Amino acid sequence: MEVALYQPEHGYYERDRSVVGQRGDFYTSVSVGPLFGQMLGFQFAGWIEEIGGRQPATCNLQIVEAGAHDGQLAEDILNWLQRHRPDLAACIEYWILDPSVRRQEWQRERLSMFAPRVRWFASWAEIQQAGGVRGVIFANELLDVFPVHRVAWSAADQRWFEWGVRTVGERFIWTRLPALHLNVAALMQPGAALSNLDEGLRASAWASLAPLLPDGFILEIAPFAELWWELAAQSLRQGKLLTFDYGHATGDVINPSKPHGTLRAYRDHHQVDDILAAPGTQDITAHVNFAVVQHAGERAGLATVELTEQARFLTRIAQRTMQQPAAFGEWHGERVRQFQTLSHPDHLGRSFSVLVQERV
Ligand SMILES: C[S@@+](CC[C@H](N)C(=O)[O-])C[C@H]1O[C@@H](n2cnc3c(N)ncnc32)[C@H](O)[C@@H]1O
Structure with missing residues (x-):
């Protein structure tokens, strides 16, 4: 981004x-x-x-x-x-x-x-x-328009993972990162320095609510903002x-109504399906x-x-x-x-x- x-x-x-x-x-x-x-x-x-x-x-x-x-x-x-x-x-x-x-x-x-x-x-x-x-x-x-981390819930592993981006030939594709970025991992620690989510929300989001989420549920974390x-x-x-x-x-x-998160791209006044397509030519x-x-x-x-x-x-x-x-x-x-x-x-x-x- x-x-x-x-x-x-x-x-x-x-x-x-x-x-x-x-x-x-x-x-x-x-x-x-x-x-x-x-x-x-x-x-x-x-x-x-x-x-x-x-x-x-x-x-x-x-x-x-x-x-x-x-x-x-x-x-x-x-x-x-x-x-x-x-x-x-x-x-x-x-x-x-x-x-x-x-x-x-x-x-x-x-x-x-x-x-x-x-x-x-x-x-x-x-x-x-x-x-x-x-x-x-x-x-x-x-x-x-500040860059975000895109974090998803894995029902099979019962843990959060992060989506990254890599290239295949001339194209960019989403790829599951082997580990959470430090900014994101810090949020999961009790007493973490980053307070991206407030205490109550952090407890419910990461601990009790997460297991109820559908596989692949996405949310964004924006430490830069x-x-x-x-x-x-x-x-x-x-x-x-x-x-x-x-x-x-x-x-x-x-937000149960946004299982794919809110990250999106725009071009010519329309939302574009492929966020990774043609970087530099559409808003993200x-x-x-x-x-x-x-x-x-x-x-x-x-x-x-x-x-x-x-x-x-x-x-x-x-x-x-x-x-x-x-x-x-x-x-x-x-x-x-x-x-x-x-x-x-x-x-x-x-x-x-x-x-x-x-x-x-
Ligand atoms: C969505 S546009 C909004 C432009 C304008 N404020 C408006 O409402 O029409 C966001 C603008 O913020 C700029 N921007 C991005 N990061 C910035 C930063 N760290 N400091 C200042 N401007 C930034 C972008 O380049 C872009 O020009």
Whole structure:
């Protein structure tokens, strides 16, 4: 997954910036139109004022986006701030965290008009060296594209094993690994250092529930997403950390309705059966385990504000914008249409969740 998505020359997210959106392989809330960014701009401005108070204190605050891809969401947020909150736009900094040189180039191109106020970072270590973050750190559809371990239950052996990938001629195929990867094996140990599953769940999942599972039952374990979130949380000195994504909360990590797990591939707006086919030309993604991510933030000292449906989160913002029409701009027909797509349960409203944590 790491190589197929991020290898600097052939990786799916390195080759072509137009993979997201109508002409690409899948939609995100960003490709629905600028409303998502406008609403985030409105919400972030409110949070920034709560954190920093009035100028000049707000001038030492940052909005940090990770997974910015081609910079579209950053542009939507910065455009809204410039137009409706020029006082904040002229004062705060917009930071982008992206380890890819190529994607940083796409972002620099798109955001050139905001240049003096935008800074790029390649790692949390760099952000921590810059003093950490006071403000808002956020990502949209990032955690679902971090590599996962694919673990399956063997009824015959009464144990978990891990699926790996190997080549046969020109093709890639799944292969049963002789041993669990250390990241995964660590989870099975009582008192393990990795807390990928909470204690109760770990006990029930690995010990009592597993023998009841059908042979071959698959689940994913995502230590990279967990570690990434913990680093993000550690980098937040004061403010909010949030992510939008699809996934599951505690309890349905072992989900009887998903015996094959949630790892999947997309191309041309369709799910592709063969996840291993044509690496570099299709997206590969898995559900986010929000319970694990939430615990990672809490370990770093953050308090959880909420884990809720995207529809509910955006509806609350919409209500506030309607109470302050002069501050947000008019709700014309196009905005209403975009809002319906972002919030309707049949579109992005229910399948997407928002996790918000904070350090006060
Ligand atoms: C599914 S796309 C979402 C793009 C955009 N946020 C949106 O909602 O349209 C995920 C993006 O995250 C980027 N990404 C992957 N790993 C990353 C990391 N460690 N740090 C920052 N961005 C990363 C991918 O290359 C890709 O551009």
